Amino acid sequence: MTLRQRAGQQVLEAERTIMRELNASDADGLQEVIGDPHVMGNQARTIEQTRGWIRYHMPGYTEHGFALWAVIAKDRGELIGDCGILYRTIAGGGEFGLGYHLRRDCWGCGIATEAAQAVCDTVGTATRVTSGRCHAAHQHSIT
Template sequence: MIVLETRRLILREFEAEDLEPLHRIFSDPETMKYYPAPFPVQKTRDWIRRNQERYRNDGYGLWAVCLKETGELIGDCGLVKQIIDVGTEVEIGYHINKKHWSKGFATEAAQACKDYAFVRLGISKLICIIDPGNAPSIRVAEKIGFTKEREAFIFGKNHAIYAGTKESGAGMERTAFGK
């Protein structure tokens, strides 16, 4: 099911058939540099299942990012509830296949997810949880208008928390919403 459409991308719900192309991304050591380790096949399968549960339970999750022109799955991007400190916040998360890095796809997908969260879902604040050494992810967060809010210990290490609010959400893009 298509959730979002941008100029160059389609974001849709994950399907079981997405395992192989998603695993190519998640098993790559360079792509997963800021995770504890690249994913084995079962962890990628669990990732897809967990997001399918999020679609049912939360109405959103991480979605497959596909090139509009070819249909190729090039990553994931979407919205995930995260427990940080004592509260729950909604994060925009993203991974793009390294052969498609530096083409603006992560920014385009993240901007579409931001627009969707603020306009369609009525969420007033979003975050990105980023390893402080992950300069490319920091650039994506900044390009969609997020600023560093604080640091937090999550997932077993310190992370920078970048945040944006609906009120500071200038620069809303033209995004077609599915569903």
């Protein structure tokens, strides 16, 4: 994996994916992921909520040097999800944790693992990531 700067943005490259900062033009592609109830359960987002999701995570790039990144499939050049380190305030304290969402047609082939590993190898040790979350129904995420 390689972390480099391109057009003023951090770009992380793994074997099958490129991860870069999310931006407003990603809303339609990300909507296919986080608007899908199979991916998000009862937290599936509308297109306007997806735009808000992107706006919500964008300050992390300047505040922490990272946030959720768009995950782009190299072979298709399509946005297939997001993955990154997030800062969360939990029970009055704060912690960094790993988060990702992946389009259903990309499940079960190791892409989420590859992306998450690349993120953790790049920024995870510096932040002392202490948690990761997944929906209990997503057995491939747990095993």
